Amino acid sequence: MPNRKNVKLPHSIHFNSGSWEALNTYLSTSGFSKVFVLTDENTNTHCLPIFQRNCTLKNFEVLSMKAGESHKTIDSCVTLWQQLSEKGADRKSLLINLGGGVVTDLGGFVAATFKRGIHCIHIPTSLLAMVDASVGGKNGVDLGSLKNQIGVIKQPDLVLVTTEFLKTLPEDHFISGLAEMLKHGLIHSEAYWQKVSNYDKHTGDDLDTLILESILIKHSVVSADPNEENLRKTLNYGHTLGHAIESYCLDHSERRALLHGEAIAIGMILATFISSVLLSFPKKKLEEISRVIFNYFPKQEFNRSDIENVIKLLIYDKKNTNGKVHFVLLEAIGSHKINCEVPNSLIYSAFEYYENF
Ligand SMILES: NC(=O)c1ccc[n+]([C@@H]2O[C@H](COP(=O)([O-])OP(=O)(O)OC[C@H]3O[C@@H](n4cnc5c(N)ncnc54)[C@H](O)[C@@H]3O)[C@@H](O)[C@H]2O)c1
Ligand SMILES: O=C(O)C(=O)C[C@@H](O)[C@H](O)[C@H](O)COP(=O)(O)O
Numbered sequence: 044m045p046n047r048k049n050v051k052l053p054h055s056i057h058f059n060s061g062s063w064e065a066l067n068t069y070l071s072t073s074g075f076s077k078v079f080v081l082t083d084e085n086t087n088t089h090c091l092p093i094f095q096r097n098c099t100l101k102n103f104e105v106l107s108m109k110a111g112e113s114h115k116t117i118d119s120c121v122t123l124w125q126q127l128s129e130k131g132a133d134r135k136s137l138l139i140n141l142g143g144g145v146v147t148d149l150g151g152f153v154a155a156t157f158k159r160g161i162h163c164i165h166i167p168t169s170l171l172a173m174v175d176a177s178v179g180g181k182n183g184v185d186l187g188s189l190k191n192q193i194g195v196i197k198q199p200d201l202v203l204v205t206t207e208f209l210k211t212l213p214e215d216h217f218i219s220g221l222a223e224m225l226k227h228g229l230i231h232s233e234a235y236w237q238k239v240s241n242y243d244k245h246t247g248d249d250l251d252t253l254i255l256e257s258i259l260i261k262h263s264v265v266s267a268d269p270n271e272e273n274l275r276k277t278l279n280y281g282h283t284l285g286h287a288i289e290s291y292c293l294d295h296s297e298r299r300a301l302l303h304g305e306a307i308a309i310g311m312i313l314a315t316f317i318s319s320v321l322l323s324f325p326k327k328k329l330e331e332i333s334r335v336i337f338n339y340f341p342k343q344e345f346n347r348s349d350i351e352n353v354i355k356l357l358i359y360d361k362k363n364t365n366g367k368v369h370f371v372l373l374e375a376i377g378s379h380k381i382n383c384e385v386p387n388s389l390i391y392s393a394f395e396y397y398e399n400f
């Protein structure tokens with residue numbers, strides 16, 4: 044993977060110094076009829092002032108939604124579609140999504156569907172949205188607690204990544220974003236895996252370089268397979284069980300709702316264990332990966348009935364065909380296999396490995 048000096052971002056993605064200039068040029072040359080900025084209650088407080096300072100256009104309207112996964116729903120979309128309608132949005136209007144992955148997923152979907160599609164820009168403000176959610180055009184909402192069941196793939200006009208926003212991001216959400224960066228390491232290269240797993244914010248590691256590299260890994264996969272016919276499925280590493288665990292916890296009030304990255308971190312340990320059994324993924328590496336992940340993500344408890352229910356949720360995974368659940372597995376770091384079938388007995392063994400590590 045190229046480093047920051049010789050790296051090439053696509054024209055639609057801008058990083059740090061170039062971002063505000065790209066936004067202002069785009070706004071002044073595109074002739075939008077109206078500009079809307081979608082925030083959630085936290086990005087409204089912490090990120091909107093930075094946006095206002097840097098955006099030369101002053102007459103935009105702010106729309107806001109409640110923060111968090113439980114608001115990534117069609118009801119939130121209806122409220123926003125109504126507001127856009129009442130405020131006279133037309134097909135020459137622009138929606139700027141200023142927030143984490145919930146705002147970029149939901150705002151991307153609202154923009155893609157309002158009057159069959161208005162313009163949209165993502166300005167990601169969480170680590171997870173910078174390295175993953177804002178790149179690649181997947182958008183959508185949950186159906187009840189089932190993750191991302193409704194949505195489309197539509198690329199935003201621009202993605203503007205400004206890491207200054209991370210200064211106010213709460214620690215648990217920062218760590219959640221690290222999970223997707225670790226995933227990029229696992230599917231892409233040992234070198235990037237090592238860099239992210241050895242990242243230490245206290246020793247002044249260059250986080251911006253790691254973020255940029257993650258964006259490039261994600262972009263390279265998406266541009267090779269934008270509609271997830273084959274290669275893009277690798278970006279779903281750890282998500283087959285991870286999403287089922289996330290949905291299960293969202294739906295059970297006695298459990299803490301896990302952040303997306305927290306659930307995916309568990310899913311990656313489980314998928315790597317399964318890889319070690321089915322594809323001879325090296326056992327020593329499995330242990331290293333488990334150690335790194337447990338270092339950030341404390342163990343969660345799953346009893347037999349929890350696991351049974353998680354397995355039942357696998358039927359909703361979007362990589363399934365003909366009722367068959369398809370996992371992404373690894374032969375080694377950076378060497379993946381898609382569309383793998385996994386017996387339930389092995390899923391139970393994977394949870395046993397996770398609980399006993
Ligand atoms: N479309 C994709 O390709 C893709 C990829 C990965 C994840 N996702 C989705 O992204 C969502 C998770 O995204 P997330 O982790 O960003 O969650 P999030 O959007 O809920 O943001 C995390 C929390 O941090 C707050 N926040 C965000 N930026 C802040 C800032 N700069 N300062 C202070 N507070 C800030 C938010 O208000 C929220 O409370 C999930 O729904 C997941 O399914 C989508
Ligand atoms: O961009 C992709 O493709 C991904 O799979 C990235 C994932 O990290 C992300 O969580 C995505 O939203 C999952 O997609 P889904 O199609 O499984 O809902």
Ligand SMILES: [Zn+2]
Pocket residue numbers: 175223282303307
């Ligand atoms: Zn994810």
